[in-house]
Amino acid sequence: MSTDEQPRAGVARSAEPVWDAIRRRRAIRRFADRPLEPRHLERILDAGRRANSSKNRQPWEFVVCLERGHLGELARLGPWAGHLAGAAAGIALVTPDPRQPGAPLSVMFDLGQAAAGMMLAAWELGVGSVPATVYEHDLARRLLEYPETHHCEFVLSFGYPADPGDLIEPPRPGGRKPLTELVHHERWGRRGNPPP
Numbered sequence: 001m002s003t004d005e006q007p008r009a010g011v012a013r014s015a016e017p018v019w020d021a022i023r024r025r026r027a028i029r030r031f032a033d034r035p036l037e038p039r040h041l042e043r044i045l046d047a048g049r050r051a052n053s054s055k056n057r058q059p060w061e062f063v064v065c066l067e068r069g070h071l072g073e074l075a076r077l078g079p080w081a082g083h084l085a086g087a088a089a090g091i092a093l094v095t096p097d098p099r100q101p102g103a104p105l106s107v108m109f110d111l112g113q114a115a116a117g118m119m120l121a122a123w124e125l126g127v128g129s130v131p132a133t134v135y136e137h138d139l140a141r142r143l144l145e146y147p148e149t150h151h152c153e154f155v156l157s158f159g160y161p162a163d164p165g166d167l168i169e170p171p172r173p174g175g176r177k178p179l180t181e182l183v184h185h186e187r188w189g190r191r192g193n194p195p196p
């Protein structure tokens with residue numbers, strides 16, 4: 001059996017692998033001190049590439065950061081970016097600057113889809129992940145050297161989790177709002193069960 005066929009993260013034997021991944025994936029912020037296997041990194045990037053986007057614009061480019069020193073610097077990009085220091089890979093999601101006049105709002109939707117695909121594909125491979133929101137934009141441009149026309153709002157941390165059990169923890173009770181708080185029927189404000 002090749003390594004690819006090893007059951008991973010509880011998903012390989014599931015009859016509903018997509019649903020399991022959606023339901024069980026959690027943010028992982030503590031990583032083992034080992035590099036990503038190249039084929040895992042490639043799969044993650046390919047998952048981002050394959051995302052759908054408004055008018056198929058594919059408004060993303062990815063800066064892959066693997067050097068420990070560079071990751072340590074990226075950890076200063078925001079107050080909650082510290083996990084990048086211990087990640088095996090940081091992938092900066094770079095788009096055309098969405099604040100330019102006429103820039104479509106869809107860019108961030110598109111980017112979210114690419115990021116979600118990357119993080120779900122990672123989970124299936126036993127790789128944990130979490131975004132870091134960039135607050136220090138000048139620093140991000142200096143560290144990543146993307147041009148003035150472009151913008152980086154998020155960098156994703158990836159790595160094998162320090163505790164592999166974190167990948168297959170059952171969903172936390174109360175970890176997400178119940179549907180009854182989120183769903184309105186036909187008109188805003190009509191919550192609860194659908195009308196008979």
Ligand SMILES: Cc1cc2nc3c(=O)[nH]c(=O)nc-3n(C[C@H](O)[C@H](O)[C@H](O)COP(=O)(O)O)c2cc1C
Binds near residue numbers: 027
């Ligand atoms: C757009 C976005 C930005 C986020 N930014 C950060 C961040 O800067 N630092 C961080 O540690 N987690 C960040 N997260 C992760 C969230 O905190 C996490 O998904 C949320 O708390 C739910 O965690 P859970 O999936 O483990 O239940 C971000 C998530 C999203 C979707």
